[in-house]
Amino acid sequence: MRESGKVINLRELRQSCADCALNQLCLPASIGGEDMLRLDSVVKQRRPLERGEWLYREGDSHAALFVIRAGSLKTYTTLPEGDVQILGFHIAGELIGFDGLAGNGNHCTAEALEHSSVCEVPLDALSDVAARVPGLQRQLFRIMGREFDREQQHPVMMGRKQAMSRLAIFLRSLSERLQGIDHDPSVLNLSMSRQELANYLGLVIETVSRLFSRMQALGVLRVERRTVHILDMAGLSALAEKADDDNG
CATH class of the missing domain: 2.60.120.10 (Jelly Rolls)
Known part of the structure; x- marks a missing residue:
């Protein structure tokens, strides 16, 4: 041209x-x-x-x-x-x-x-x-x-009482955003510190660390320092959608 x-x-x-x-x-x-x-x-x-x-x-x-x-x-x-x-x-x-x-x-x-x-x-x-x-x-x-x-996702997430649901919503959203720019949606490189993530989620840092350990035990994630591998996307979505009154 x-x-x-x-x-x-x-x-x-x-x-x-x-x-x-x-x-x-x-x-x-x-x-x-x-x-x-x-x-x-x-x-x-x-x-x-x-x-x-x-x-x-x-x-x-x-x-x-x-x-x-x-x-x-x-x-x-x-x-x-x-x-x-x-x-x-x-x-x-x-x-x-x-x-x-x-x-x-x-x-x-x-x-x-x-x-x-x-x-x-x-x-x-x-x-x-x-x-x-x-x-x-x-x-x-x-x-x-x-x-x-x-x-608008942040106030919706903060309205969830369950800490596990808050973290799962964040991780799922980040995965979807990475997919939108043609990056691997199953590999999340978290550039923020655990303290910064806890502040964003309205939690304490000890709770965030415990949640990552629990998700890893459930087989949903594999955590390697600041890199999070999503092993079970459906399981992560289920945790994100978990009702506040669901004690299971």
Whole structure:
């Protein structure tokens, strides 16, 4: 395909967003070379983040979305009494920063759990491209809806009284998210610490360790330090769906 006398390699353009959520913005839209270049031009490469480094902080004013290219991040808020509540864990291929789109600053802090890299997509530039490229806005709304649905899983999970159910819901969700980016859904590399996971689940670290041991004894999981192998997906789902009044 030639545009302005220049050969445009669409394969290379698509690879620039490989394994990240942006490929879901451009690839299904069936757009041509010129529009692909326009989309690619709004994405800003950012420096890598080391573990413990902030991508943005609560209260920052930043009208942009961020695509995790590699690694993982956690988002959390600081409660009035000074305690930290972890709101979510985010893996490569996902977008974060939706909380800052309302225009009154980010409502949480995003911090790298490991060596990570992200791309920044300024909202005004993305909106301009979406208005010009047929189908792109629809794809963007679809992805935003998916991310909001995922955020709602946390309060649903926290409403479960059974600690085992909470952990199983988290592990099943992470498995499904990995499958969505073509990774092995049976191998979970947990970049968060047990303490961070306990905070997210509303449990104490001793309970989380005990639950992993119990799931392993049941033959549902095999735990090797921070790597969790799901051996029985149906069994994991059964634990996730276990009713709070079921003492079995």
